[in-house]
Amino acid sequence: MKLVSLRVRHYRLHREQQIAFDPSLTLIGGANETGKSTLVEAAHRALFLNHRRTGQDLAAMRSRQSGEAPEVELVFEQHGRPYRLLKRFSGARGHAELMRLDTAERWQSAEAELALAAVLGYAEPVSSNQVPSQWAHLWIWQGAAGVDPTGQIEREQTALLERLQAQGGTAVMQSALDARLGERFLAAVEQTFTSAGKPRAGSALKQAETALQSARQRFETCQARTEALATARRDHAQALQRRAEAAEAIPRLEARITELRSKLDEAQRLAQQSAALKRSLDETTRHYDDLITADRKLCALTGTAQDSDTQHPFHTESDGPPVEAETPAIRPNATILEWISGSGPVMLDGEPLQPGTTRLITTASELRIGDNRFRIQPQAVEHPDSTEDNAARLAAALQTLLELHGDETQRRTRIADALKEKTRLEQEIRDLDERLAALHPDRLTAELASHQASLKIRQDALDEAKQRIAATLALLQRDGATDPYADQREAHADLERMEETHRTQLRRAKAVQRLAELFREEQQPLSERFTEPLIGTIGDYLACLFGPEGRAALKLQDGVFQGLELIRPAGPFDFDVLSGGTREQLAAAVRLAIAEVLAANHGGSLPLVFDDAFANSDPERIQSLHRMLELAARRGLQIIVLTCNPADYSSLGARTILL
Template identity: 25%
Template sequence: MRLLHCHLENIRRHWLLDIDFSPGLTLISGANESGKSSLVEAMHRGLFLKATASGSLVEALRSNLFPGHPLIELSFEAKGAIWSLSKRFSGQSGSVRLDGTGQEVPLSGSAAEELLAKLLGVDEIVGSRQAARVLPSRWAHLWVLQGLAGQNLLDQGPQHYDLNGLMQQLEQRAEVSLQSPLDQKVSTELEALVEATFTSRGVRRNSLLWQCQQQRERAEDALKTAELQRDSFESTSAELDQLEHELDLLTSDRKPALKKRRFELQTQQEQTRQDEAALLLYRQQLEPLQLRKKQLQSVLHANHQIHNEFLLCQKNLEDGSEQQTLLKHNLSETKKQIETTQQKLDDLDQQRSDWELRGLHMRRLEELTQLRFQRESLQRQHNEQQRLRNQSQTLQIQLEALPDLGVANLQHLRDCYDQVKGCAIRIETMASEFNLERADQPVLVDGFPLKEGETKRLISSFTVNVGEGVRFHVNPGQGTGIEELKRDHERHLLKYTDTLKAWQVNSLEEAEQKINHRNQLSQQLNLINEQLNGCQDGHDGNISLSLQKKQLENRQHELEKEMTSEPELSRLDDSLLSNDGSFNQPLDLETIRIELKRCRQNYRSISESIKAIKLQLQQLHREEYEQDKNLQKLTLSLEVLSAKQIERKEHRKSLLTEHGPEPDIEEKLLKLNQSLTHLGQKVSDLEQQLGNQTLQAIKSALAELDAQEKRLQEHLQVLSGQRGALRERCEGLGSLEPYAALEEARVNFNQAKLEEREQLMLAHAQQRLLKSFQQAQAELSNRYTTPLRQAICSYLQPLLGNENDGCHLNFDPHDGFRELGLRRDGQNVQFRDLSGGMKEQLNGALRLSIADALKGGHDDCLPILFDDAFTNTDPDRIESVLRMMTQAVKRGLQVIVLSCDPTPYETIADKTIYLPSP
């Protein structure tokens, strides 16, 4: 399988993202929060999560920036065809579409999910319920997600990698068959025997061991029942004896005592009834006297209270009148302060308006001055542009007068010169020097005599005569190529001369000087053009300087017209105006700004004062409102007190009319107290005589005595019934012979327990035999690890350094591969003891080796992805990691690397994709 293209919409921060993957190594780079992990998770869930899934895993894909449901489209090669997958995650309405080359109709729904599962080599595409549990283990051996690079893949269990497919591929590479048919038959039968007895949760139902356990449990229950029956017989006999004793005790002692107590209570009841009748008569005489006493006391108390309230109202009225006068005076003073403060506020507001008007005119004057400066600046720019244009025209004329040789033509001229010079040097090196040191005969060179000590240098062949009898011919350069060199020299010299004439120069040095001079003029012209463009860029786009100047003049006339037409202009300082009402110009800009600053300061100062006075005025209004409110409240209170005083006066008058003056009421109270004291003494004597033995208490005691006799009779009846039941139960239990039944149940229990033990020992023996057989298989199955370990070592060798070092791992038929680590200097180092960087590198080599082994079942290619998987790897070892990835690509794997720092991977990447910064 090979990934080709990915298209995302509305995935977290990605509104729209398209990525084409290289068949080799694809590098995807981006800063933190640029969406690299979002891309990985979207592709992973698009491949392995149903489109109708919901929950946190789908919600995590949704974008908080863009509306719409997440859409994921993937193109990939699998099973000899190119497939296009499209999934939109929208809950129950989610859609999926799978289309492949050579397929007439695209698949959708569950049919598409089933075919996708077959293409990916998984059992099924998971839904919402399985997503949290199953999804993290899908392609965990191929895709290294961010933050998981340092975790041991093998410790997470076989469900995190394709153990069955890996075993199948590795068995094909093993040297010999790992399991014989007999071994497989024995293993199958042992597993069947163990599975017939045990399950993962315990003993299998309906197995022989289970039946023995059930029989033992039934025998144990029967034994417990027999023991209970024996214990019940013994306890029932003891209970019957105790019940007989209790019945004798109740009949002989308790009944006579209750009869004696009844007679005593009835005698006491009669005497108490007579005393209570007399006490009731005296209490009836006390009640009207006490009621009359309370009435007279309440009248006397009301009279005193009304009098006190009348005096209090009188005092409150006097105090309230004084307070009312004071409040009226304060309210009048507050109103005067409000009027004064309001007038002060109006004056300050007028001053602020004057300063605001002055500031407005000063700002306009400042703008007029700035407009004048801008006009002068525009004029200077115009002059500067005109000067630069004149210089540009002059340089252009000088530049056009010089020949445009160009770099290529100059190089051609240099080549011609070098060829001429080279031929001359070669001819010069082939020249012959003839020196006559001493001669006793005449020596002629080419017919010309040569004197002693004379030297001749000749570059062509020549003839030497010595006397009349010696003559020899000399060819320089061994007589070969000299003439051809002369012809080449003449040809190159003619070409060089023609080139100089064509460019109107006399030498190469003169051509170089003219080209240098032309380059200098071009640079000067470019510099002037840049300055000219800079002057043009200083104003608004394509607007000309004259047009800008015209706009500034129009704005100046508008401001002058506004300033002279203001009716409030007369309020300004006369120093700013001329005799005809116009502004004195030009004014110094700094002076204007100082005056404008003074206007702003005064405006702010007055504004602060106005703000403070407004707060003061608000406070005075609040005080006025509170004083007026208190005055109204006090007036109302005085009216209420006056009405209350009148009411108390009338009430006291009516009491005196009805009951008389206070001395008469006090005399009546004295007589009532004497009568009440006499009757109270009689009531106290009777109550003391009765004490606590009231008639009601005696009645309660008699009622309790009746209840006790009734309970005693009922208890006797119950005990009689229990005695009959216990006798009947003892007879029934005795007929069952409980001691003999207990002995029989104990024998049956021991027999069932022995059978269970024998069956359990047999089952454990089968388990142990299976375990021993599996251990033997595991020792033989270690050959599974050989090709995988060799593959890991081939990737790790650049990192290990020592060729004797390598990795180690073990294999278990049920738990798969485990105990991954390194072997260094003859010692095994466990995975947990490695450094963070070495864990990442070993994990990377393991995943590359697994993918390399599994690719045979996936069209000889699998995509392996690293999402920031080597963050703890130091720069020196990252080169070895790059060689690992390059080696994986050469073996046919597709590698995808996502990293914040793309620099180390750019040298080996077949394609680099840069995600936009967040």
């Protein structure tokens, strides 16, 4: 196939431009933004893009100067037959026409697209998403010159292998049966495993693996269910036991608590009785002391009165006044306090008084009535009167005390009664204190608190046991429709079957994988010999650049070319580690060699476009590139070079077109 001429109208920056290609070498030169790449892009889209294409592709082709639809006319030869291709890109109103010039046979629209695909060697037109990758091994776009070309020949892989086999690889290829077996092994591996070595979805191994996982999950579910039931039975039995223990212990604790409370109540009652008796004892003791004090006062007054009568039986004015020393001896020193009636708190020296109470006050005392405080100070008054008057007053005071406290016999009786009552109260208090001490109230209180805490614990345990019994009973009764143990046995048997099935599928998959590996290992030497024609052709082109010491290495593995290397005297270098300029040069040599091999399918020639493909190559290497491109042209390839520096290619001997 060779490009003859190209005419574009209303295509991006070109209003109308026409160029004629040289059958061997064409150089298109011009500054940036002069439309060099646009011309070869238009030719490429005419060959592969559907004329009714819309969207961004159509928008990118539209003219910047007019609203007319982009139009491309390409004249080319295929197998020696001339064709004229015309495409007008305007979306749904687009037009396509293919005409064979020597026979005037013509195709329009969709038929033109089908006929064009057939002429180019495709079964059907190229889909829109595949257009950019078409002829990527022949059409080296600007910026793509340093890309490994072995990754850009996927669509031409089969055709390339067929041509290599036709050129001399037949003698080293395996038999048809071996080829079919190898393809079958590889296909089986690809159907079974992903590129990462994992089972592929939909494969028998993946299905067995999925079934095994499902069976394992079912078994684990059944196992968990039976374990839960066993745990529930165990918990249920333990809860029943705890409930029984709590139910047995609670009545004992309650009975003991009742007993302890009764004893504490008894101790409290005895303590209250003892306190009441002690208050009575205090009152009786005060009463007894008052009686003793009053008796002593009366005895003292009685003695004083008797002495006065004896010493002064008679007294006249002639006797004169008593001597000063005698006067203090006859001073009365007592006050009688009697509460006749009334209410409210009345305290005498801190002791409460009751209505009807009489007190003899012989010393300074404090009387409280409500919030009022009074001090009573009995005082002896010296009287300048006669001794007879004093004696009379003493007699009157004595008579008052006698009326208040009675005579000596009555006083002695009252004192004896008070002492007897005091003794009785003291004995009763001692008896009550002994009974109270025997009860040990502090110990009873501590024991009651301990038993109450134990009762609380037992009651909580009983409540918890009841709740646990209800929960476990509900679990035990919930799944009564089926036998969980039978389900577990069935799930276990199913799991064993799935494990065996998975082992079988895995062994089979591994066996096929191993067969494919062995086949690949045995095929590799043959593949290396099979690629010798292509490597030899690459070497012819590299010799133009590096001399006879420059060679290429290329592997064919599983029908795919890979592992491109440049072999120099210093050793082999992977494509990726080469400098930018060397990558461009090695890639160009490989592309030329591939095109030379594939040219036989296109009438002995194919067009190769190099769009600024050697931007990283130094000027000295450019001259070597000229020899490589001229060699390709001599071997029948059509070389089209686009450059911003046409002077670098002045010695190329190409038809030069300047834009």
